[in-house]
Amino acid sequence: MMRTIGHVAINVFKESVRDKVLYNLVAFAVMLMGASYLIGQLTAGQDVKIIKDLGLAAIATFGLLIAVFIGIGLVWKEVERRSIYSLLSKPIGRREFILGKYAGLALTLLVNVVVMTAAMYLVLGYMDAQFTEQQKVSWAAPALDPGMLRAVALIVMQLLLVTAIALFFSTFSSPFLSAALTFGLWVIGHFNADLRNFETVVESPVAAGLARALYYVLPNFAAFDIKSQVVYALPLAPGYVAVTAAYGAIYIALLLTGAVLVFARRDFK
Amino acid sequence: MKAVFLIALMAAVVGLQTMHERLEASTPAVIENLLYVRSPAAMTRMALSYDALLADLYWIRAVQHYGGTKLSTDPNKQYDLLYPLLDLTTSLDPRFNVAYYFGSTFLAEAPPGGPGRPDLAITLLEKGLRAQPDKWEFAQWIGFVHYWWRHDYAQAAAWFQSATEFPGAPFWLTQLAAVTLAEGGNRQSSRVLWQQVARTGVNEAFRSEAVRRLQQLDAMDQMDRLTEIVEAFRQRDGSVPGSWDDLGRAGYLRALPVDPSGVPYRLESGVVVLGRGSRMFPLPVEPQRLTP
Numbered sequence: 001m002m003r004t005i006g007h008v009a010i011n012v013f014k015e016s017v018r019d020k021v022l023y024n025l026v027a028f029a030v031m032l033m034g035a036s037y038l039i040g041q042l043t044a045g046q047d048v049k050i051i052k053d054l055g056l057a058a059i060a061t062f063g064l065l066i067a068v069f070i071g072i073g074l075v076w077k078e079v080e081r082r083s084i085y086s087l088l089s090k091p092i093g094r095r096e097f098i099l100g101k102y103a104g105l106a107l108t109l110l111v112n113v114v115v116m117t118a119a120m121y122l123v124l125g126y127m128d129a130q131f132t133e134q135q136k137v138s139w140a141a142p143a144l145d146p147g148m149l150r151a152v153a154l155i156v157m158q159l160l161l162v163t164a165i166a167l168f169f170s171t172f173s174s175p176f177l178s179a180a181l182t183f184g185l186w187v188i189g190h191f192n193a194d195l196r197n198f199e200t201v202v203e204s205p206v207a208a209g210l211a212r213a214l215y216y217v218l219p220n221f222a223a224f225d226i227k228s229q230v231v232y233a234l235p236l237a238p239g240y241v242a243v244t245a246a247y248g249a250i251y252i253a254l255l256l257t258g259a260v261l262v263f264a265r266r267d268f269k
Numbered sequence: 270m271k272a273v274f275l276i277a278l279m280a281a282v283v284g285l286q287t288m289h290e291r292l293e294a295s296t297p298a299v300i301e302n303l304l305y306v307r308s309p310a311a312m313t314r315m316a317l318s319y320d321a322l323l324a325d326l327y328w329i330r331a332v333q334h335y336g337g338t339k340l341s342t343d344p345n346k347q348y349d350l351l352y353p354l355l356d357l358t359t360s361l362d363p364r365f366n367v368a369y370y371f372g373s374t375f376l377a378e379a380p381p382g383g384p385g386r387p388d389l390a391i392t393l394l395e396k397g398l399r400a401q402p403d404k405w406e407f408a409q410w411i412g413f414v415h416y417w418w419r420h421d422y423a424q425a426a427a428w429f430q431s432a433t434e435f436p437g438a439p440f441w442l443t444q445l446a447a448v449t450l451a452e453g454g455n456r457q458s459s460r461v462l463w464q465q466v467a468r469t470g471v472n473e474a475f476r477s478e479a480v481r482r483l484q485q486l487d488a489m490d491q492m493d494r495l496t497e498i499v500e501a502f503r504q505r506d507g508s509v510p511g512s513w514d515d516l517g518r519a520g521y522l523r524a525l526p527v528d529p530s531g532v533p534y535r536l537e538s539g540v541v542v543l544g545r546g547s548r549m550f551p552l553p554v555e556p557q558r559l560t561p
Contacts, residue, residue, distance in 0.1 A: 053325050057319055
């Protein structure tokens with residue numbers, strides 16, 4: 001089973017390379033280098049902080065776009081091109097097909113994030129060399145702070161979750177609807193704290209109870225965002241990254257199980 | 270052939286853009302002083318996970334707005350977007366400390382170098398203090414705004430004193446509070462204040478500004494001494510000197526007097542003033558003593 005999933009995954013990765021998805025890495029590098037050159041003139045000494053903010057936000061955004069726009073087409077494209085018939089006639093189960101597709105896109109995202117992170121550290125390393133030790137004293141954290149990798153790890157987890165959502169929707173709906181639903185969940189997932197505190201703004205206990213239920217059920221994307229904390233080198237609660245990663249992993253397992261179940265029942269006639 | 274066609278098209282685009290630039294130059298400019306979202310609460314919600322990046326953008330806009338307005342030659346120039354931009358910046362990123370320090374300095378600066386709103390500067394710093402209640406620097410800086418721009422030495426001393434009670438506050442704050450209370454408005458106590466900023470300022474730009482402020486105080490001392498010399502000349506000769514040369518020939522001066530930025534002082538009808546283009550301009554309002 002793992003071998004089959006691996007084959008499907010490698011094919012998805014190769015297809016994304018053929019589709020020039022990795023070109024976004026060039027855009028990322030050019031944007032970061034251009035910004036590092038220009039920003040010094042505009043920010044009154046906040047260059048390193050801004051490059052960190054920009055780098056982490058860009059990694060998350062580029063990844064999000066890839067996860068959504070490729071994720072929604074993973075299954076739909078095969079159905080639309082009718083290649084699903086020949087694929088499923090081979091010794092590939094529907095479960096392996098879904099999991100392989102997911103693993104392939106996850107691999108694409110991982111390669112993207114690794115290269116973008118390396119590029120960000122390179123730019124920060126260059127900027128670090130431009131400042132004297134005296135100037136660096138006022139920085140909240142060193143330019144090459146390895147603590148930023150915690151934020152990158154949670155960005156990866158968030159992207160894997162978005163991919164799982166996009167894939168889940170793509171097993172039963174059109175690409176447009178899948179994209180809208182995935183983006184919708186991603187946006188709602190940033191307002192989780194409001195759902196938790198809904199009882200403070202409504203009087204109806206039913207509405208408050210429903211909001212509280214949604215708070216627990218919907219994916220909490222805000223929890224994956226620790227960019228500000230790492231940029232300022234603020235301490236995180238012990239085990240925060242591990243608990244959030246575990247939350248993401250379980251949610252992904254839930255969505256993939258759902259995707260497999262839906263896809264298994266789907267009739268392609 | 271295709272390459273030539275592409276180059277020709279690109280050249281046409283560049284040419285039209287140049288023409289567009291010329292047409293724009295001959296059209297009366299409309300200054301876009303707009304801020305579509307002024308509510309920090311709304312912007313914080315809309316930011317999703319991009320709050321820090323948006324804070325950076327608003328910070329860059331605040332710096333541009335302040336710098337652009339300061340350099341503008343428009344006699345009716347306004348810094349009306351400065352506080353809303355700083356409010357948005359610090360709401361999106363409550364730990365953006367430079368925005369509090371620089372922002373309060375920008376806001377407090379008297380016209381034409383700034384909007385002359387020390388009240389808003391204090392509001393911004395108090396917001397910083399609410400976001401980071403252990404930051405003694407904000408309390409010190411509030412005292413500083415009271416001292417330097419509002420000339421309210423009692424309030425300044427009270428804030429310096431309150432800053433001493435923060436964890437990790439440096440020992441010199443106690444001395445500063447005492448000096449301010451006893452000698453507020455004295456040029457020497459202003460010097461002590463700026464010397465602390467020059468030593469402990471949050472970054473290079475801040476420390477450089479403190480050095481410039483110290484030079485302004487030196488310039489004020491020099492101008493006082495030159496005024497005494499002019500007065501001595503007037504008492505001896507019965508008329509004010511027409512130029513520095515008159516004072517040189519009378520043996521009062523050995524060289525052309527220059528301010529700390531190297532620009533010669535001017536003598537206008539017996540009054541000593543800064544030379545044109547001096548970095549010392551405008552000199553701060555002479556602090557008033559707390560007690561006569």
